[in-house]
Amino acid sequence: MEPSQVIPISDAQLAFSALLVVISAGVSAVFRLGLVTSLLWGTVRCFVQLSVVGFLLTWIFGTQSPLVVMIVVALMCGIASRTATRRTPNVTDFPAFLAFVSLASSTYLVLVIVSAVIIRADPWYTPRIAIPIAGMILGNAANGIALSIDRLYAEVRSRRDEVEAFLTLGATRWEAVRDCVREALRAGMTPAINSLMLVGVVSIPGMMTGQILAGANPAEAARYQIVVMLMVTASAAFGSMMLVGISCLRLFTPDDALRPELSTSKH
Amino acid sequence: MNSLAPALFSAIGLKFRIGLQNVSPGTTFVLNRSKTVWISGPSGKGKSTLLRTIARLAEPAGGDMFLQGISWQNIAALSWRMRIVYIQQKPVLFRGTVRENLRKPFSFRCRASAVFDEKTAEILLSRLLLPSDIMDRDAISLSVGEGARVTLVRALLVDPEILLIDEITAALDRESRDEVISLVKEWLLADGRGVVAVSHDDRLKELLPGSEIVLE
Numbered sequence: 001m002e003p004s005q006v007i008p009i010s011d012a013q014l015a016f017s018a019l020l021v022v023i024s025a026g027v028s029a030v031f032r033l034g035l036v037t038s039l040l041w042g043t044v045r046c047f048v049q050l051s052v053v054g055f056l057l058t059w060i061f062g063t064q065s066p067l068v069v070m071i072v073v074a075l076m077c078g079i080a081s082r083t084a085t086r087r088t089p090n091v092t093d094f095p096a097f098l099a100f101v102s103l104a105s106s107t108y109l110v111l112v113i114v115s116a117v118i119i120r121a122d123p124w125y126t127p128r129i130a131i132p133i134a135g136m137i138l139g140n141a142a143n144g145i146a147l148s149i150d151r152l153y154a155e156v157r158s159r160r161d162e163v164e165a166f167l168t169l170g171a172t173r174w175e176a177v178r179d180c181v182r183e184a185l186r187a188g189m190t191p192a193i194n195s196l197m198l199v200g201v202v203s204i205p206g207m208m209t210g211q212i213l214a215g216a217n218p219a220e221a222a223r224y225q226i227v228v229m230l231m232v233t234a235s236a237a238f239g240s241m242m243l244v245g246i247s248c249l250r251l252f253t254p255d256d257a258l259r260p261e262l263s264t265s266k267h
Numbered sequence: 268m269n270s271l272a273p274a275l276f277s278a279i280g281l282k283f284r285i286g287l288q289n290v291s292p293g294t295t296f297v298l299n300r301s302k303t304v305w306i307s308g309p310s311g312k313g314k315s316t317l318l319r320t321i322a323r324l325a326e327p328a329g330g331d332m333f334l335q336g337i338s339w340q341n342i343a344a345l346s347w348r349m350r351i352v353y354i355q356q357k358p359v360l361f362r363g364t365v366r367e368n369l370r371k372p373f374s375f376r377c378r379a380s381a382v383f384d385e386k387t388a389e390i391l392l393s394r395l396l397l398p399s400d401i402m403d404r405d406a407i408s409l410s411v412g413e414g415a416r417v418t419l420v421r422a423l424l425v426d427p428e429i430l431l432i433d434e435i436t437a438a439l440d441r442e443s444r445d446e447v448i449s450l451v452k453e454w455l456l457a458d459g460r461g462v463v464a465v466s467h468d469d470r471l472k473e474l475l476p477g478s479e480i481v482l483e
Contacts, residue, residue, distance in 0.1 A: 171377075
């Protein structure tokens with residue numbers, strides 16, 4: 001059944017919504033916030049980007065091709081991994097490629113489980129289901145891996161004496177950084193867990209709001225939202241685990257010592 | 268002396284990195300069983316880095332080092348570090364009590380078959396003039412001098428062949444310093460072990476005589 005209760009927004013109505021920007025711009029002008037240019041530019045980008053996405057998705061939804069869906073999701077993973085590795089002040093030159101590998105595997109894994117097993121979309125790659133789900137997974141998993149990888153490096157740097165003391169007492173690489181790994185995973189998963197705690201109490205999540213606006217039964221929308229929250233948590237956990245695992249290897253030299261730029265350089 | 272038996276440890280033109288740009292001149296010395304090698308020299312010449320290199324926490328930038336005649340390149344890092352233990356200048360204590368600190372190395376896979384001997388630990392701690400209740404104290408609450416002695420005990424308990432000691436007595440009063448040295452001396456002589464140590468304190472070198480390497 002097509003959701004028929006969506007109230008369409010006409011071009012004129014859409015243009016009218018720009019009035020809200022004018023109000024914001026007015027505030028900015030009065031208080032000389034220096035935000036008018038960026039506000040207008042942001043508004044233009046918002047219109048253009050979302051319209052393009054709207055057209056693109058319409059086209060993709062029409063193709064019903066698994067290949068197109070796979071490629072689109074891979075592209076999304078690529079962009080998300082680049083963004084994620086830029087948001088890590090404690091890690092310089094972390095290869096986006098590794099972030100891509102862990103993001104892509106956690107996204108595809110969770111996507112297939114949610115789409116094929118839980119929602120039982122037929123086929124599982126039905127673009128109308130797969131692409132928005134992949135988007136929601138990525139938005140959160142990217143945040144999770146950025147936090148965890150940043151934390152891992154920060155922990156190892158600040159505890160390098162401890163890591164080296166472990167090593168010199170016979171610890172393997174893994175034994176030496178186990179505590180740092182624990183902190184890193186905790187950092188990566190905390191936002192997802194917090195939102196599990198607060199969802200519905202502080203705000204109604206965007207997806208559920210969208211479904212309700214589109215005419216869905218709120219109880220039905222809530223069930224969808226539960227699935228989404230859980231899959232977001234799972235993908236943050238899986239993505240962080242994978243990337244932290246890969247990164248642990250990169251902390252060390254081939255001789256099982258901490259890499260020089262991470263270890264003390266006392267003379 | 269039997270000239271055929273390899274020395275416990277030897278360094279031949281061993282070089283290491285100082286900062287990012289410079290490489291130290293080669294260091295050559297031989298450490299025989301039950302002996303001590305003292306490393307001295309002005310600060311900034313890499314005394315600690317030399318110890319870290321021998322501990323394989325920093326990679327040599329040239330030259331070679333041998334443990335009982337076998338080059339470091341032919342011994343896996345993990346088995347090397349089971350035989351040579353480095354005690355950092357600033358005592359590094361892990362989270363938890365002193366007992367948990369001393370027990371920690373026995374939780375590593377490489378010592379799966381070894382057992383933490385609490386009795387020996389207690390004897391060593393009191394030998395170093397530490398109070399008897401120290402086992403249950405939180406390691407964070409220790410003074411630097413207490414911490415230094417605990418890290419020495421932690422290293423002795425894992426029974427290495429060579430101890431690398433970095434200014435361990437700097438924060439100790441005379442009495443506990445003398446106990447530390449006498450314990451290390453006993454340990455050295457008991458089973459043909461060796462010590463490579465950095466210190467500025469000439470008194471130590473009188474108490475624990477050894478050959479001296481000057482880095483310049």
